[in-house]
Structures are given as structure tokens and as C-alpha cells.
Amino acid sequence: MQTLERSGGGMSERRRVRLRLEISREAARLFWEQGVAATSGDQIAEAVGLSTRTIWRHFRSKESCAEPIVLQAVVNLLTVLRSWPRQSSLEEHLAVELDRFRHEAPPVDLADEMLAMRMIRLADTEPALRTAWLMACDQAERAMRLIIADRLDRPADDLEVRMHAEAAAAVVRVLDEHIGATVLTGADLAELTGATAVARRYAHAIRTATGGVVGDPVA
Amino acid sequence: MQTLERSGGGMSERRRVRLRLEISREAARLFWEQGVAATSGDQIAEAVGLSTRTIWRHFRSKESCAEPIVLQAVVNLLTVLRSWPRQSSLEEHLAVELDRFRHEAPPVDLADEMLAMRMIRLADTEPALRTAWLMACDQAERAMRLIIADRLDRPADDLEVRMHAEAAAAVVRVLDEHIGATVLTGADLAELTGATAVARRYAHAIRTATGGVVGDPVA
DNA sequence: GCATAATGCGTCACTTAGTGACATGCTGTC
DNA sequence: GACAGCATGTCACTAAGTGACGCATTATGC
Numbered sequence: 001m002q003t004l005e006r007s008g009g010g011m012s013e014r015r016r017v018r019l020r021l022e023i024s025r026e027a028a029r030l031f032w033e034q035g036v037a038a039t040s041g042d043q044i045a046e047a048v049g050l051s052t053r054t055i056w057r058h059f060r061s062k063e064s065c066a067e068p069i070v071l072q073a074v075v076n077l078l079t080v081l082r083s084w085p086r087q088s089s090l091e092e093h094l095a096v097e098l099d100r101f102r103h104e105a106p107p108v109d110l111a112d113e114m115l116a117m118r119m120i121r122l123a124d125t126e127p128a129l130r131t132a133w134l135m136a137c138d139q140a141e142r143a144m145r146l147i148i149a150d151r152l153d154r155p156a157d158d159l160e161v162r163m164h165a166e167a168a169a170a171v172v173r174v175l176d177e178h179i180g181a182t183v184l185t186g187a188d189l190a191e192l193t194g195a196t197a198v199a200r201r202y203a204h205a206i207r208t209a210t211g212g213v214v215g216d217p218v219a
Numbered sequence: 220m221q222t223l224e225r226s227g228g229g230m231s232e233r234r235r236v237r238l239r240l241e242i243s244r245e246a247a248r249l250f251w252e253q254g255v256a257a258t259s260g261d262q263i264a265e266a267v268g269l270s271t272r273t274i275w276r277h278f279r280s281k282e283s284c285a286e287p288i289v290l291q292a293v294v295n296l297l298t299v300l301r302s303w304p305r306q307s308s309l310e311e312h313l314a315v316e317l318d319r320f321r322h323e324a325p326p327v328d329l330a331d332e333m334l335a336m337r338m339i340r341l342a343d344t345e346p347a348l349r350t351a352w353l354m355a356c357d358q359a360e361r362a363m364r365l366i367i368a369d370r371l372d373r374p375a376d377d378l379e380v381r382m383h384a385e386a387a388a389a390v391v392r393v394l395d396e397h398i399g400a401t402v403l404t405g406a407d408l409a410e411l412t413g414a415t416a417v418a419r420r421y422a423h424a425i426r427t428a429t430g431g432v433v434g435d436p437v438a
Numbered sequence: 439g440c441a442t443a444a445t446g447c448g449t450c451a452c453t454t455a456g457t458g459a460c461a462t463g464c465t466g467t468c
Numbered sequence: 469g470a471c472a473g474c475a476t477g478t479c480a481c482t483a484a485g486t487g488a489c490g491c492a493t494t495a496t497g498c
Contacts, residue, residue, distance in 0.1 A: 052456095138349075138353075163428065211427035270447070
């Protein structure tokens, strides 16, 4: 079944990730349908066809079952940012990359993205889930730190770099929450049609949050 | 004992807050001394001299016991910001207010501040505590939103306002973490002596993170 | 000053999240 | 085809957290 995933020593790693995602999907679905408190570990286990014990082997807590699916929501932008060449501006790069998705590779499954948005939405009222969302953003911030450090030719643990990264991650979080909420209500999709429009919003937000330091091409 | 706290209808509210803080102190101490996992609800209850059941009546979870003490760490700056008059710049206001603390009112107990810094430090390695810290920052962000909304004469749920608030809260968080870590190591206290120096750092960070929108006096 | 209601707390029984220990079964290796 | 390794299942257990009830302290009405 997973003979393809055999490549060197890190064989089981991919399988692990895939399984976690699988569990996360079912958990997220149940959380959305009946609430977090009303969803038991046993239910999740049954939904995914595993024993309860195995669930706890893959996740340290019930709420953390939502993490992988939520993390996918930010991983998209992050991979795009990681490939940001030094000679192009943030606006250019985002516009090009986001547009590429339109024709080419669907970055993550649409159903997964919907699930993620629902979890982010739930995080508003369910403090347990808020943690998962904040953890995902925490991951995003870490990645952001590396990207910005590289851009500014500074060490990643530099205080300025950290502040820029946190600020950038924060505004991205707000935009994601906003977009998620908008999509879920169904109305007003017009404002986010067009890759360039979205790109411009993200770019402008990051540029502003970093005081204009992150955004321009660098030598 | 608490006859003084009688003032209007919201009597028990203050008592609740004080009790929560009391519990939080003991919990934080135990968390620091022996780790979160090794500290049981029973231990906290015994340390504060209450029954375990009562602990759960005041806190929804073990980790959340750390929240009040951590929240104190941000409440300081927040109250200062709330009193920011429209006609003064951020730098001025912070410098004046922080300097006032030096001679006048110790805003929160020093021991409490130390405890808070330890919790923030612990949050680095203990994911359970990270939640408490992020929740406190979340509160901070909410307050920040109101302050910025007022400054910019815009509604508090405006997207721009939210982004500025989150970004500002984020950099404050980084600074707090940094200062906390510095204080705990004991070394290098020189860099944070002087209220005006600290004021300048916070002011500059917030100003930058909001793209310069928040910081100047407004008409 | 005393009866009464309200509220906070303790006790006990209970549910459920999460772990440890051991058995089993599947997968790839020699 | 025996064997090592690893993921999973089963069972027993700890600890987090809740519900229900009873008791004491405190505020309120007279």
C-alpha cells in the first residue's frame, strides 16, 4: 500500500502524517457537527476505524486532533512565501504564485480547506480549539521568522526579526479569519475573487505590519 | 474579612478575582518548581487550602490556573495604554506613565511579576502553559483593538483596526517574552534600566507594527 | 435579634481523557 | 519459513473534571 513511501530511513514519517491528517478530518467533521465537548475520543476512533488507544498514540489530546487540518490552512501561504525570490516584490510574487494555483496545482484539497475554515470559526467560541488555531499560527510565525531573517540578512533569533515575523503572522491570521468567516457565510464572495486582489491584500498587510521593511526586492 | 469589598451589586466579583489570583499564585509556584505534568489538582488545592472541587469551580482546567498571574503581566501596559490621551504621542505617554510607576504606585506585586515571567518562560517548553500565555495575549489584543479603534475613529470590528491591534499585540508579546527571558537569566539588566528607554522600545515597536498609523497625537 | 434565602464550599459518586503494560498481527528481511 | 520490528488492539489504571447534595456562613427582611 505504501511501498512508494519507502525512501531511506524516514519511511514511517509520511505514513504518520497521512494518518494524522485522516484522523484530523474525522475529528474536525465531528467537532463541527456536534461540538467539541459532545465529541468523545471513542467517537473519533470509531469514525476513523481505529481503536481509541491508537488515537491517543497519535494525538496528545482531543483538541489537538484538529491541528493538522488547521495547519493546512496556513501551510499554503507559507510554501509560497518560502519560494519568494529576492529580486521580486512581495506583491509580484504572491500574485504570480496564487495565480498559478488557479490553473495548475490545487495546493490542498478544497474539502480540507472548508474543514479548516470551520475549525477556525469554531475556535471563536470553543477555547479548546482556539489553542489548535493559535498553535498553527505559532508554526506559521516560526516559518515567517526564517523567511524574514533571510530577506534582511539577519539571524533568525534577532529581536527585530522576531517582531516583524510575529506582526506579519498576526495580520495574516486576521486576514485568514476574515476570509474564512466570509466564505462560511457564503455571502460577499466577490471581494475575494481574483488572485491579484487577494495577493495585494496579503502583501499590503505584511508590508504595513513590518513597517515597510518586508516587501521590497532586496539586492 | 472582605467587608471592604462591598460596593454595589457586583460584590462577589472582586472576591472571585482575588481568590483566582491566590490560587494562580500557588499553581504557578508549583508549576515552576516541579513542572506542570507533575503537579496535580489535589496538590494545588492543598497548597492554597481549599478542596479540589473548589479549584475546578474557579478554573476550567489545570493549566488555566496559570492564567490570572500571566494576565497580570500584560494588564500593566494595557491600563497605561487605555489612559493614552489623544493629544500626546505614544512615546511621551509611555515615558510619563512608566516613570510614574517608579516613584508612585507599584502596579502589580513584584513577586507576581516574577512568577508571570517564569510562566511565560515555561510556556516555551510546556504547550499546556503556552495556551495560558496566548490567551492572555488574546485579551491584550482585544483591549488593544478598542484603544486603536478610538484613536483612529473607526469601529472596533474594522478589519484594519483588527490587523493593527493584532500586530501591536504581537510585538508587545515578543518584547515581553524577551524582557522576561532577560530578567530570568539575571544577566544584562542594563539594557532595560530607565523607564524612558523601555518606553521608547515599546513605542517604536507598536509604531512600526502598525505601519506608523498608531503613535502620533490625533486631533 | 431572629427567621430565611442565597451563596460558597466540602464530600462523594461518576464520567471521560489519557497512559502503561502486554499481547497480537502485519510487513519486510535473511 | 523463521525472525525482527513496528503499529495496533485490549485491559487495567490514573487523574482531570462534573453533578448532586448537604452544610455552614453570610446578607436581607421584619
